[in-house]
Amino acid sequence: MKLLILITTGFVLMSLSSPLSAAEIPWIVSANDALKMRDSIDIWETRSGARYTLGHVEGSHRVSWKDFSQTKKPNKGKLLDHGALQTQLRKHGVRTGRPIFVLGDPIRGWGEEGRIVWMLRAVGHPAAMIDGGFDAMKRAGAETASGWGTEIAPGDVTITKTIGWSADASDVQDALKSKVAIVDVREPREYAGKTPYGESRGGHVPGAVSLHYKELLAEDGTLLPRSQLLKKLNDAGIAPTREVIAYCTGGVRSGWMVVVLSHLGFGAKNYAGSMWEWTAGSVDDFPVE
Numbered sequence: 001m002k003l004l005i006l007i008t009t010g011f012v013l014m015s016l017s018s019p020l021s022a023a024e025i026p027w028i029v030s031a032n033d034a035l036k037m038r039d040s041i042d043i044w045e046t047r048s049g050a051r052y053t054l055g056h057v058e059g060s061h062r063v064s065w066k067d068f069s070q071t072k073k074p075n076k077g078k079l080l081d082h083g084a085l086q087t088q089l090r091k092h093g094v095r096t097g098r099p100i101f102v103l104g105d106p107i108r109g110w111g112e113e114g115r116i117v118w119m120l121r122a123v124g125h126p127a128a129m130i131d132g133g134f135d136a137m138k139r140a141g142a143e144t145a146s147g148w149g150t151e152i153a154p155g156d157v158t159i160t161k162t163i164g165w166s167a168d169a170s171d172v173q174d175a176l177k178s179k180v181a182i183v184d185v186r187e188p189r190e191y192a193g194k195t196p197y198g199e200s201r202g203g204h205v206p207g208a209v210s211l212h213y214k215e216l217l218a219e220d221g222t223l224l225p226r227s228q229l230l231k232k233l234n235d236a237g238i239a240p241t242r243e244v245i246a247y248c249t250g251g252v253r254s255g256w257m258v259v260v261l262s263h264l265g266f267g268a269k270n271y272a273g274s275m276w277e278w279t280a281g282s283v284d285d286f287p288v289e
Helices: 031-036 049-054 082-091 112-122 133-139 169-175 226-235 253-263 274-278
Strands: 003-006 011-014 042-045 100-103 127-130 181-184 244-247 268-271
Touching: 031 127, 031 133, 100 112, 100 133, 112 127, 112 253, 127 133, 169 244, 169 268, 169 274, 244 253, 244 274, 253 268
Parallel strands: 042 100, 100 127, 181 244, 244 268
Antiparallel strands: 003 011
16 A cells, blocks of 8 residues: 655645545645645636636536535525535535545635535545645646536435534524634624625624634735744634634635634634624624624
8 A cells, every 4th residue: 555645734644545534634735745646536626617617627626615505594605404415515526535625716716615625524525625726736737628627427425414613603602602712704894894795784793803814825825834824823812722613704714714723733613604694693692793
């Protein structure tokens, strides 16, 4: 059995000829490491259809976070129920134990690649986010193609429950009375009360700290070095010893944040309902500042 060493992350992986659990692969991998593992993984892209058709990693499959999410308020942004989610995952070719590495457009996107990785991890499927997205893969020498790609065969994955990294509204309510850190990863204008994306009320969850997720990115769309990431988090009052619940508008940007926090060793959960759900509730039970 061959060994594959991921120098960037410090993880050692056994050959992927045998199924791996989500815990056996890192949350985030470099583009170079992804290319080394290309024959043993599936690659998903979350960029827009227009960008994907102009050029994508050869053999990759395009998905949207909306393919796996509820669409009507107040549940907009939440994952589909397990039966419907399993149907969608199989439709997109998810095979039991076959890792999925996800890339996006970190500079122009909304963290969709992180949302997909969080979703897959939350139901127990091995997945990782490719640092720097499509541009990083091109720089690393990935072969590319244009058009819509090839048709994929249905998958066989089975979903029975959500195993972790997820929070609901009651968890956030409990966090208001505990030492759990609540982080709002939206833009500062949203935190201050603007509602450009359809929240019923403006503002933020009481006590939440503001840290726009893109503050953790370098100019080329890759993550900042670990030391800088930890400093930014610490400056925002988010220490590794504290549990974290992240939210945004509908759990996309906060899903990305949970991937990064988990990669750094934090205990983090994504509130997928986020402000679409929170602000649809009563002022007394779901307050905002």
